[in-house]
Amino acid sequence: xxxxxxxxxxxxxxxxxxxxxxxxxxxxxxxxxxxxxxxxxxxxxxxxxxxxxxxxxxxxxxxxxxxxxxxxxxxxxxxxxxxxxxxxxxxxxxxxxxxxxxxxxxxxxxxxxxxxxxxxxxxxxxxxxxxxxxxxxxxxxxxxxxxxxxxxxxxxxxxxxxxxxxxxxxxxxxxxxxxxxxxxxxxxxxxxxxxxxxxxxxxxxxxxxxxxxxxxxxxxxxxxxxxxxxxxxxxxxxxxxxxxxxxxxxxxxxxxxxxxxxxxxxxxxxxxxxxxxxxxxxxxxxxxxxxxxxxxxxxxxxxxxxxxxxxxxxxxxxxxxxxxxxxxxxxxxxxxxxxxxxxxxxxxxxxxxxxxxxxxxxxxxxxxxxxxxxxxxxxxxxxxxxxxx
Numbered sequence: 001x002x003x004x005x006x007x008x009x010x011x012x013x014x015x016x017x018x019x020x021x022x023x024x025x026x027x028x029x030x031x032x033x034x035x036x037x038x039x040x041x042x043x044x045x046x047x048x049x050x051x052x053x054x055x056x057x058x059x060x061x062x063x064x065x066x067x068x069x070x071x072x073x074x075x076x077x078x079x080x081x082x083x084x085x086x087x088x089x090x091x092x093x094x095x096x097x098x099x100x101x102x103x104x105x106x107x108x109x110x111x112x113x114x115x116x117x118x119x120x121x122x123x124x125x126x127x128x129x130x131x132x133x134x135x136x137x138x139x140x141x142x143x144x145x146x147x148x149x150x151x152x153x154x155x156x157x158x159x160x161x162x163x164x165x166x167x168x169x170x171x172x173x174x175x176x177x178x179x180x181x182x183x184x185x186x187x188x189x190x191x192x193x194x195x196x197x198x199x200x201x202x203x204x205x206x207x208x209x210x211x212x213x214x215x216x217x218x219x220x221x222x223x224x225x226x227x228x229x230x231x232x233x234x235x236x237x238x239x240x241x242x243x244x245x246x247x248x249x250x251x252x253x254x255x256x257x258x259x260x261x262x263x264x265x266x267x268x269x270x271x272x273x274x275x276x277x278x279x280x281x282x283x284x285x286x287x288x289x290x291x292x293x294x295x296x297x298x299x300x301x302x303x304x305x306x307x308x309x310x311x312x313x314x315x316x317x318x319x320x321x322x323x324x325x326x327x328x329x330x331x332x333x334x335x336x337x338x339x340x341x342x343x344x345x346x347x348x349x350x351x352x353x354x355x356x357x358x359x360x361x362x363x364x365x366x367x368x369x370x371x372x373x374x375x376x377x378x379x380x381x382x383x384x385x386x387x388x389x
Contacts, residue, residue, distance in 0.1 A: 020116030027122045028108060034126050035104045038133035042096050046134070051092060054140040057081065058092050061139065073181055077141050095139035103137045103146070104129065110153065110362060114369035121368055121375075124309045128365070131306065131358040141181075145359040148177045148185075152335060153362035156328050163327045167196045170335055184346055187228075192338030194224050199334055203321050214318045222284075225341055226277050233273070243345060244276055262293060262300070262350040284344040288314075293350045303354045310357065313368050320372050332366035339363075 048055065056070065060078035081095070089095050107129060111117075117125060136142045155169045171189040178185035198220055206213055233240040247266050264286065266279040286292065288311045294304040317324070317333050324330045339360060347353040357364070367373070 024116045027117055027125060030126055031108060031129055034129045035100055035133045038130045039097055039100055042134055043093050054092055054138055058139050062090060073141055076181055077144060081139050092139060099143060100133045100137040110365060114365060115371055117369055118374045121373060124368055127306050128358060128361055132361060135355045136359050142355060142359045144181060148173060149360045150362045156331050163331060167331055167334060184342060188339050188342040191341045192335050195338045196334040199321060207322060209319050209321050214315060217318060221341060222281055229273060264349055280344055287344060287353050290350050307354060313373055316373060317367060326370060329366060329370050332363050335363050336367060
């Protein structure tokens with residue numbers, strides 16, 4: 001390491017740029033093979049039950065005889081894909097390949113604009129590319145969610161100096177989605193603004209973040225959700241009742257169903273807001289650290305590992321909140337936490353949670369591909385990071 005120590009600042013910066021370019025190029029070189037493998041899995045290996053909603057929307061868009069039409073977001077998605085189908089696509093594989101090529105290109109552009117990855121970050125991005133090309137980049141509702149988070153990404157990357165204006169515009173994008181597609185996104189929009197206010201408060205008053213500080217932040221966020229639900233019980237009783245009974249309705253449909261092996265069943269029985277919040281907190285930790293998913297079989301280990309990566313990166317950023325000098329990373333953190341807090345209410349099973357979480361990639365990758373998340377693995381890498389940092 002003596003040669004690095006003897007370098008001037010300009011030489012170190014040039015070395016850093018060369019190493020970063022090498023890391024980014026290695027990642028980009030692997031993206032296309034991962035996309036191809038994912039599409040082969042869709043075409044030849046994965047069972048149709050994984051694409052039940054996709055095939056229903058495809059049938060509705062094709063006006064296929066025998067396909068039972070569902071209204072709401074299914075109808076909106078079917079109409080949208082029918083309107084943009086300029087290539088006369090008729091099968092799910094055709095949609096999967098076309099959207100995969102176009103949107104993987106978008107992912108490549110986003111990755112090239114982010115900080116260069118280390119080895120672990122590269123693994124996470126490649127895992128995300130695989131999940132996206134299996135579950136998201138095809139005809140269905142999740143690719144529409146991806147498009148809205150892409151719009152949020154565009155807002156976060158705008159050359160606007162006001163962080164408050166950016167977070168408000170991001171919330172407006174999510175609110176707009178709630179007006180015609182997924183109604184609960186209005187809750188996500190509200191939670192994004194509340195999370196921004198809470199984290200800004202902590203950043204202004206806490207100079208050193210520890211594990212205890214992160215725990216206090218989590219407690220504050222859960223308390224905020226409780227206050228929101230308490231207020232909605234008075235201001236919007238119908239919406240409140242719907243949220244309170246949502247898990248019970250899932251249980252009626254999914255509990256014991258062979259195709260719902262990853263259903264998130266509440267651990268505490270009973271009704272009322274205190275019991276609901278107890279289950280909410282428990283379910284949040286179960287979703288962020290899905291040990292029970294890993295013990296269900298080897299086929300679930302990739303999803304367990306993906307979620308564990310997300311959780312570790314999220315906690316690591318919370319632990320460094322007072323050092324986050326990059327406003328884009330901080331705002332992306334607020335957006336993702338707001339999304340997660342709402343998802344803990346609505347997600348019925350671990351499978352849909354992982355799928356929907358992957359669809360937030362335009363924001364999620366900002367939390368991962370940044371200098372705060374670099375984790376050198378070897379002693380040499382750590383020394384290089386120390387001397388070049």
